[in-house]
Amino acid sequence: MAAPPLPDCVAVVTGASSGIGAEIARALAGRGLGRVVLVARRRERLEALAEELGDSARVFIADLTRSAEVEALIETHPRVDLLVNNAGIGSSGRFDKVASTDGDSLSALVDLNCRALVRLTAAWVPGMVERGGGWVLNVGSIAGMFPTPTSATYGASKAFVNQFTESLRIELRDTGVAAHLLAPGPVATEFLADVEEHRQRYGAFFVPARRVAEEGLDYLFADRPRHVPGWLVRLSALVARSTPLALFRPVAGFAMRRRGGDRR
Ligand SMILES: NC(=O)c1ccc[n+]([C@@H]2O[C@H](COP(=O)([O-])OP(=O)(O)OC[C@H]3O[C@@H](n4cnc5c(N)ncnc54)[C@H](OP(=O)(O)O)[C@@H]3O)[C@@H](O)[C@H]2O)c1
Numbered sequence: 001m002a003a004p005p006l007p008d009c010v011a012v013v014t015g016a017s018s019g020i021g022a023e024i025a026r027a028l029a030g031r032g033l034g035r036v037v038l039v040a041r042r043r044e045r046l047e048a049l050a051e052e053l054g055d056s057a058r059v060f061i062a063d064l065t066r067s068a069e070v071e072a073l074i075e076t077h078p079r080v081d082l083l084v085n086n087a088g089i090g091s092s093g094r095f096d097k098v099a100s101t102d103g104d105s106l107s108a109l110v111d112l113n114c115r116a117l118v119r120l121t122a123a124w125v126p127g128m129v130e131r132g133g134g135w136v137l138n139v140g141s142i143a144g145m146f147p148t149p150t151s152a153t154y155g156a157s158k159a160f161v162n163q164f165t166e167s168l169r170i171e172l173r174d175t176g177v178a179a180h181l182l183a184p185g186p187v188a189t190e191f192l193a194d195v196e197e198h199r200q201r202y203g204a205f206f207v208p209a210r211r212v213a214e215e216g217l218d219y220l221f222a223d224r225p226r227h228v229p230g231w232l233v234r235l236s237a238l239v240a241r242s243t244p245l246a247l248f249r250p251v252a253g254f255a256m257r258r259r260g261g262d263r264r
Pocket residue numbers: 014015016017018019020021039040041042043045062063064065086087088089112139140141142183184185186187188189190191192
C-alpha cells in the first residue's frame with residue numbers, strides 16, 4: 001500500500017491559530033487535502049480559519065502542554081496521514097533571570113516544543129508505516145543549529161526537533177513515510193514579541209509566513225529532507241554552523257552583552 005491520494009488524507013496541523021501553522025493549514029486545504037484538523041488553544045481563531053477553509057477543516061481545541069489534552073486529540077483522530085508538528089513557543093532572557101521569575105514557562109516550552117511533538121509522532125507514525133505511506137512535517141528552526149544565548153531553552157528545544165526529525169527520516173527510509181524538517185529563520189508572526197525591533201535588526205532575513213508554509217509543503221511532497229526558507233537565512237545558518245565553537249562562543253557572548261541581553 002502507499003499513501004492515499006490527497007483528497008482521502010487526514011492532516012493534523014498543531015499551532016494552526018496563527019502564523020506559520022495557519023498558513024500551512026491554508027496551503028494544505030488549497031492543495032486538496034481531504035480533512036485538515038486545526039489544533040491550538042484559541043477557539044475563535046481556529047473557528048474563523050475553519051470557516052475560511054470550508055468543508056475540509058475541523059477544529060480541535062487543545063493545550064498541548066497538557067498530556068490529557070494531547071491524548072484526547074489522539075483518541076479523537078485514530079488515523080492521520082499527514083502530521084504537521086508546528087506549535088511552539090519561545091524563551092527570551094538570561095536563563096537564571098527567566099528561571100527565577102517565570103520558571104514554569106521553561107518547562108511548558110519543553111512540554112510543547114518537544115514532548116507533545118514526540119507523543120503525536122509516536123501516536124500516528126506506526127499507522128502510516130503499516131499503511132505504507134504518510135508524511136511528518138516538523139517545524140524546527142535555524143535556532144537549533146548553533147548556541148542561542150538568551151534563548152537557551154528555545155534553541156535547545158529546536159536542536160531536539162531538528163535532530164529528531166533527521167534521525168526519524170533515516171529510520172523511516174523505505175517505509176513510504178517521509179519526515180521533513182522545516183527550519184525557518186525570522187518570520188514576522190506573533191512569535192516575535194518585539195517584531196519591529198527584529199525587523200530593524202534582521203529585516204533582510206525575514207521570509208513571509210505564507211512563503212515558509214508553501215515552500216515547506218513543496219519540499220515535503222518532493223520528499224526532500226529539510227528546508228531553510230530564504231537564501232540569506234540559509235547562508236547565515238551555514239556560516240554559523242561552520243564556525244568553530246571556540247570562535248562562536250566569544251562572538252555570541254559579545255553580541256549578547258552589546259544588546260543588553262545579559263541584563264534581562
Ligand atoms: N516566527 C519565527 O521567527 C520562527 C522562526 C523559526 C521557527 N519558528 C517556529 O515556527 C512555529 C510556529 O511559530 P509562529 O512563528 O507561527 O508563531 P505563532 O504565530 O506564535 O504560532 C504559534 C502557534 O502555537 C500555538 N500554541 C502555543 N502554545 C500552545 C499550546 N500550549 N498548546 C497548543 N498550541 C499552542 C499557538 O496557538 P494558541 O496560542 O491559540 O494555542 C499558535 O497557533 C514554532 O514552532 C516556532 O518555534 C518560528
